[in-house]
Amino acid sequence: MSTGQMTAPKVHREQRRTAAPEPTRGRAAPLAWLAVPALIFFVAFAVVPLAGVLVLSFTNWDGIGAITPAGVSNWLNAFADPGMYHALWLTFVVMVVSWLVQTPISLLLGVFTAGSQKYRALLAVLYFLPLLLSSAAIAIAYKALLDPNFGLAAGLNMPLLAQDWLGDPGLALGVVIFVIAWQFVPFHTLIYQGGVRQIPRSIYEAAEIDGAGKVKQFFFITVPQLKYTIITSSTLMTVGALTYFDLIFVLTGGGPGNATRILPLDMYLTGFRANLMGPASVLAVILVVIGLALALFLQRLGGKDRTGSQLEGM
Amino acid sequence: MKGRRRLGRLNLPGGLAGWLWLGITIVPIYYIVITSLKTQAGYFGQNPLAPPVSPTLENYRMVIEADFTRYFFNSAIVTVGAVIPTLAVAFMASFAIVRGKGKFLAGVNALFLMGLAIPLQATIIPIYLMIIKMNLYDSLLAIILPSIAFAIPLSVLIMCNFIRDVPNELFESMRLDGCSEWQTMWRLALPLTKPAIVTVGIYNGLGVWNGFLLPLILTQSPELRVLPLGLWTFQGEFSVNIPAVLASVVLTTIPVLVLYIVGRRQLLSGLTAGFSK
Numbered sequence: 001m002s003t004g005q006m007t008a009p010k011v012h013r014e015q016r017r018t019a020a021p022e023p024t025r026g027r028a029a030p031l032a033w034l035a036v037p038a039l040i041f042f043v044a045f046a047v048v049p050l051a052g053v054l055v056l057s058f059t060n061w062d063g064i065g066a067i068t069p070a071g072v073s074n075w076l077n078a079f080a081d082p083g084m085y086h087a088l089w090l091t092f093v094v095m096v097v098s099w100l101v102q103t104p105i106s107l108l109l110g111v112f113t114a115g116s117q118k119y120r121a122l123l124a125v126l127y128f129l130p131l132l133l134s135s136a137a138i139a140i141a142y143k144a145l146l147d148p149n150f151g152l153a154a155g156l157n158m159p160l161l162a163q164d165w166l167g168d169p170g171l172a173l174g175v176v177i178f179v180i181a182w183q184f185v186p187f188h189t190l191i192y193q194g195g196v197r198q199i200p201r202s203i204y205e206a207a208e209i210d211g212a213g214k215v216k217q218f219f220f221i222t223v224p225q226l227k228y229t230i231i232t233s234s235t236l237m238t239v240g241a242l243t244y245f246d247l248i249f250v251l252t253g254g255g256p257g258n259a260t261r262i263l264p265l266d267m268y269l270t271g272f273r274a275n276l277m278g279p280a281s282v283l284a285v286i287l288v289v290i291g292l293a294l295a296l297f298l299q300r301l302g303g304k305d306r307t308g309s310q311l312e313g314m
Numbered sequence: 315m316k317g318r319r320r321l322g323r324l325n326l327p328g329g330l331a332g333w334l335w336l337g338i339t340i341v342p343i344y345y346i347v348i349t350s351l352k353t354q355a356g357y358f359g360q361n362p363l364a365p366p367v368s369p370t371l372e373n374y375r376m377v378i379e380a381d382f383t384r385y386f387f388n389s390a391i392v393t394v395g396a397v398i399p400t401l402a403v404a405f406m407a408s409f410a411i412v413r414g415k416g417k418f419l420a421g422v423n424a425l426f427l428m429g430l431a432i433p434l435q436a437t438i439i440p441i442y443l444m445i446i447k448m449n450l451y452d453s454l455l456a457i458i459l460p461s462i463a464f465a466i467p468l469s470v471l472i473m474c475n476f477i478r479d480v481p482n483e484l485f486e487s488m489r490l491d492g493c494s495e496w497q498t499m500w501r502l503a504l505p506l507t508k509p510a511i512v513t514v515g516i517y518n519g520l521g522v523w524n525g526f527l528l529p530l531i532l533t534q535s536p537e538l539r540v541l542p543l544g545l546w547t548f549q550g551e552f553s554v555n556i557p558a559v560l561a562s563v564v565l566t567t568i569p570v571l572v573l574y575i576v577g578r579r580q581l582l583s584g585l586t587a588g589f590s591k
Contacts, residue, residue, distance in 0.1 A: 031414035031495055035422045038407035038466050041399075045441060045463030046429055052440030063442075109335060112328030123332055125578065127339055132570045134524030136542040137563045140549050141346045144556050152345065155363030182338065190585055235431065242433035246526035250546055264435055272531060277439050284436040295431030 050288065057281035063272065070278050078282040086258060087266040088286070094177060094262055095241035101181050102188055102237060103230070109185070110192020111222060124193070127186040135183070139250035142179050169259035172252050176260050179251065180244060188233045195229030196222065231302045238298070239291050263287055350374070350561035357557050373561035377548070382565055384537060385544035392454050392529075392540055393522045396461035397515055404466055405511060408473035409499045413485070423474075429467035438531055445532050456532040457540070461525065465518040472517075472584070476510035477503055513584025516577050523570060541566045 057074055061067040078084050113124045130138065145151045146165040153161035165175050199222065207217050223230075245264045248254065254261035254269060261269070263283060271280030341363075349357060351369040360367065411423045441460050450456040480503060488498045504511075526542045533539070539547065545566055549559050574581070 031410045032416065032418045034406040034410035034499070035414075035419060038403040038470065039422055039425075041403060041459075041463045042426065042429060042466050045444075045460045046432070046434055046437060046466075047425070049437035049440035049444065050432065052443065053437055056439060056443070061443075105331060105335065108328050108331045112332045120332075123336055124582070126336060128574070128578075128582075129343055130339060132520065132574055133563070133567055134526065134542040134545070136524075136526050136545050137566055140545060140559060141342060141563055144349065144560060145342055145345055147556075150357060150362050150556070152341070152362065155345070155361055182342070185335065186339070190582065194585070239431055239433060243435045245435060246542070249526075250549075264433070267436070268438075268527075271439055281439050284439060287433050287436040291431050291433045291436070292428075295428075 053281050053284045053288070056277060057285050059278050059281075061277040062275040063277055064275075074278045074282045078279060078286075083258065083261075083266070084283070087261055087263045087283075090173070090259075090261065091241065091263040091290075093173065094180070094244065095238050097177050098180055098184075098241055099234060099237050101177065102185050103234065105181070105185050106188035106233065107192050107223075107226070107230075109189040111196050111218070113189060114193045114196035124190075127189055129186075130183050131186050133183075135246035136250050138179060138183055139247050142175070142251060146175065166252055167256055169256050172256060172259050176248055176251065179247060183247070184237070184240070188237065191233045191236075192226065192229060195226045199225045228302060231298050235295055235298045238294050242287050242291050346560050346563055349557055350564050352557045354555065354557065373555075373558040374565065376558050377562045377565055380548060380562075381536075381539075381544065382562070385539050385541045386569070388454060388538060389523055389540040392457050392461070392525075393519050395454070395458040396465065396522045397519050400462050400465045400469055400518055401511055401515055403462070404469035404514065405473055405504070405507065406499070407466075408470050408477055408507075409503050411470065412474055412477040413495065413498075413503075423470075426467045426470045430471065434464045435527060438527065442531055450532075452533050452535055452538060454533075454538060457525070457528045460528055460532075461522050465521065469514045469518060472514050473507060473510050476507045480506050509580055509584050512577060512580045516573065516581045517585065519573070520570060 056067070058070055058072065059067050060070045060074070109127070113120050113127070133141075143166065146153075148154070148162040148164065153159070153163075163171055165171050203221055203225070204217060207221055212220065241262075243264060244262065245268060248260055248262065248265050249268070252260045254265050264287060267280050267283040267287065270283060271277050345363065348365050349362070350373055351371070352360070352366040353368065353370050353372070356366050356368065407422065407426075411419050445451050445456045445459075450459070484502055484506075485498060488502050493501065524542055525540070526546070529538075529540045529543045533543075536547075545562055548562050552558050
């Protein structure tokens with residue numbers, strides 16, 4: 001492409017354009033129409049329901065019959081219900097422990113697989129496999145795998161592993177967190193791998209000249225350079241914890257007792273099993289508020305809004 | 315070329331974690347596959363991690379006869395029906411957001427970015443109500459419509475990142491050639507964004523194919539079941555026959571695995587670029 005030849009008419013054209021008042025405005029109008037179809041879908045099935053769930057939280061509905069106003073009673077009941085606080089606490093535990101478990105592993109694996117040896121590429125392929133399985137499939141497989149007599153424990157001949165993993169309230173929550181990590185660490189590894197590959201090599205060379213060791217380089221270069229990657233990954237991880245439903249639903253159904261009944265599952269069971277759509281909507285609103293608060297908090301942590309950080313990375 | 319050496323860093327802990335995690339990933343998958351090839355007797359009699367003494371495909375035959383093909387086609391219809399419109403509307407919106415100006419598009423962009431932070435599952439009760447009111451309850455379309463909406467924010471985010479990378483000079487030269495924005499979109503942005511479109515397509519396809527909540531809530535007829543739901547009901551019915559249940563797990567994964575093998579390079583590079591900016 002001969003850019004030299006293009007420069008002259010371009011300048012000419014730019015001059016003409018600046019002469020016209022607000023030239024970009026003319027192009028903006030037809031372009032805006034292109035965003036309308038996506039906007040319609042999103043508004044119809046995300047924004048309207050979002051408003052709808054707030055409205056429904058002030059009503060009673062059994063899922064079939066008429067919707068009747070309920071005032072603030074659903075909200076008062078929710079806040080008086082120990083079950084809600086229990087679900088909220090479990091959600092918090094799953095979110096925080098998942099983050100603490102998954103972030104270091106994904107970060108290490110991401111840095112590791114960003115290398116260029118062939119076997120690392122092969123590892124990265126194998127890591128990806130859990131992402132292909134549906135949560136239902138994973139939950140079903142783990143149920144079989146955790147069977148004390150016919151599962152992994154018997155296979156490895158390790159009595160220590162032969163526990164009633166899904167029947168013991170304390171263990172079941174641990175299992176849920178582990179299986180979530182099994183499913184999602186590959187995805188976050190991939191995100192970190194991409195982030196690491198974008199760090200300019202010259203920074204490391206400079207550090208090397210200054211005599212910084214590898215551990216120092218990791219903590220003072222790699223980690224700070226991955227700041228936005230860490231924020232992206234953490235946002236997806238923590239907000240994701242508010243959507244864990246199918247895995248836990250199939251794996252434990254919230255049990256034993258209510259030991260793994262985290263908020264999204266609690267919402268489903270309240271709404272679609274107990275047919276209490278009003279109280280379930282209250283739980284849904286709480287989920288939305290937590291999600292938004294988390295995302296805003298994490299963005300604030302980054303010091304810039306998301307679009308800004310993305311432009312920055314280019 | 316760039317960064318070969320620095321990436322050799324952290325070899326020891328990274329490498330250890332790498333191999334350890336490989337074991338954690340592979341053992342359950344290995345267990346699923348070998349168990350699915352065992353007879354009931356083999357399942358109860360053998361070491362669970364030993365390969366089957368007399369491998370059998372009987373479990374697979376049984377699963378396929380138990381309506382697997384119907385679930386498969388339902389899943390295929392829902393996935394294609396959701397992914398194609400998602401790609402079309404998200405691509406046009408991304409092009410507008412990157413190329414256009416003005417408060418409207420900035421607002422649309424902000425709205426989609428906010429959508430990333432909202433657990434959209436929390437909107438399932440009003441969606442259920444809307445689908446009933448629209449007379450779409452218990453149809454495949456009921457799954458498709460919300461799936462499109464749920465997929466838009468991330469699709470737009472990834473596609474915008476790609477379109478932003480198109481050098482401005484290319485857009486300028488298109489304009490000099492007298493192309494309208496519409497032509498620029500199809501002739502310039504679309505071919506250059508193809509990797510992102512494939513990535514987003516596979517990623518969303520995976521999400522819809524594996525989706526569980528929407529089919530669970532918005533359909534009820536057995537003949538409208540999609541694979542994950544079919545898997546779940548099958549598990550309930552055949553919970554005593556673990557090899558058959560695991561055969562159904564393998565069967566539901568094979569189509570995705572094939573797709574992954576075909577589009578792997580594209581998917582990985584696209585996801586990497588889409589998320590790490």
